[in-house]
Amino acid sequence: MFKIMIVDNDPTSLAIGRALLETEYQLVLTRSGHQALGALKNEILPDLILLDMFLPGIDGMEFLKTLKSDLRYVKIPVIFLSHESYIGKKAECFQEGAADFIEKPLNPDILKFKVQQHLAFLEIARENQRLKRGIGMMRRQLDHLLTPRQ
Numbered sequence: 082m083f084k085i086m087i088v089d090n091d092p093t094s095l096a097i098g099r100a101l102l103e104t105e106y107q108l109v110l111t112r113s114g115h116q117a118l119g120a121l122k123n124e125i126l127p128d129l130i131l132l133d134m135f136l137p138g139i140d141g142m143e144f145l146k147t148l149k150s151d152l153r154y155v156k157i158p159v160i161f162l163s164h165e166s167y168i169g170k171k172a173e174c175f176q177e178g179a180a181d182f183i184e185k186p187l188n189p190d191i192l193k194f195k196v197q198q199h200l201a202f203l204e205i206a207r208e209n210q211r212l213k214r215g216i217g218m219m220r221r222q223l224d225h226l227l228t229p230r231q
Contacts, residue, residue: 088113134163
């Protein structure tokens with residue numbers, strides 16, 4: 082089961098996220114950037130993070146920059162959730178490493194679709210890595226078999 086972390090200081094947004102996703106995914110709900118960073122250090126890593134732009138303490142953009150600067154977390158896809166909809170803010174999110182952007186108020190169908198889409202991308206990337214490792218092992222075995230023995 083995929084694990085999703087939702088980082089949002091709005092209890093309504095957390096409740097909506099929980100209601101829409103808890104039957105299909107394991108959820109970790111946090112209300113601030115600091116709380117989310119603490120959870121990342123103490124829990125199994127999430128497969129995806131839904132991140133509010135405006136948070137107390139560490140805002141969403143600062144959280145994203147911190148996340149993407151740490152090799153342990155750099156590959157976790159982050160989808161921003163925000164009332165901000167102007168192009169410049171979206172561009173900044175993508176430049177800093179966000180995978181996607183969903184405008185609030187959340188549309189249940191769009192949220193579910195984008196979560197499913199990014200988790201499918203993640204599963205493909207993981208399968209690709211497994212296949213590459215398998216090919217590498219097969220090449221090493223083949224090289225070993227074809228190397229003349231003295």
